[in-house]
Amino acid sequence: xxxxxxxxxxxxxxxxxxxxxxxxxxxxxxxxxxxxxxxxxxxxxxxxxxxxxxxxxxxxxxxxxxxxxxxxxxxxxxxxxxxxxxxxxxxxxxxxxxxxxxxxxxxxxxxxxxxxxxxxxxxxxxxxxxxxxxxxxxxxxxxxxxxxxxxxxxxxxxxxxxxxxxxxxxxxxxxxxxxxxxxxxxxxxxxxxxxxxxxxxxxxxxxxxxxxxxxx
Numbered sequence: 001x002x003x004x005x006x007x008x009x010x011x012x013x014x015x016x017x018x019x020x021x022x023x024x025x026x027x028x029x030x031x032x033x034x035x036x037x038x039x040x041x042x043x044x045x046x047x048x049x050x051x052x053x054x055x056x057x058x059x060x061x062x063x064x065x066x067x068x069x070x071x072x073x074x075x076x077x078x079x080x081x082x083x084x085x086x087x088x089x090x091x092x093x094x095x096x097x098x099x100x101x102x103x104x105x106x107x108x109x110x111x112x113x114x115x116x117x118x119x120x121x122x123x124x125x126x127x128x129x130x131x132x133x134x135x136x137x138x139x140x141x142x143x144x145x146x147x148x149x150x151x152x153x154x155x156x157x158x159x160x161x162x163x164x165x166x167x168x169x170x171x172x173x174x175x176x177x178x179x180x181x182x183x184x185x186x187x188x189x190x191x192x193x194x195x196x197x198x199x200x201x202x203x204x205x206x207x208x209x210x211x212x213x214x215x216x
Contacts, residue, residue, distance in 0.1 A: 010089050011051065013085035014051075024168035029088075051078065053077070054080070101117055113152040135159070138162075143171065154187060164191060
């Protein structure tokens with residue numbers, strides 16, 4: 001098995017009531033937990049990223065301090081390290097996570113590939129170490145960090161699926177554009193149950209092969 005699950009930024013500040021909360025964020029957290037309860041065995045590795053920004057500076061211009069945020073390149077302070085806003089949403093089952101990636105530590109960062117794990121390894125190094133060749137991507141926000149992480153996974157040579165039932169975006173139009181861009185780039189845009197369907201199809205194919213090769 002060579003598939004990993006990327007859980008992107010399912011944090012309190014990106015869900016309803018947070019500093020940059022998106023509609024449907026809490027539902028995504030709960031949906032990912034249900035997905036893992038049903039399909040954890042489909043993944044060799046489960047990786048979750050979090051923004052983990054410095055509270056002592058503007059994080060390389062990422063936080064708007066001298067002017068109003070433009071919500072493109074500059075943002076209100078969010079996901080400051082050590083605050084409740086930076087923690088995973090309580091409806092996300094963190095017990096199922098193998099690797100935790102922190103990104104944006106003093107600098108802007110959207111992609112999971114811009115962060116490191118607790119030992120300082122990049123996600124690219126983690127994927128190579130575990131022989132991962134396929135990645136399912138879920139989380140927040142479709143039009144920003146999910147998009148950036150999926151594009152970088154493609155660049156890393158992964159076969160990428162975005163599970164559309166388990167993502168939430170800032171805006172409908174930009175989320176649709178992001179999914180279209182990812183599809184054109186080579187990602188598979190799939191429903192949340194794609195992992196289960198693929199796994200069932202693989203078992204059926206294997207069973208058929210065994211039956212065909214078995215003596216009657």
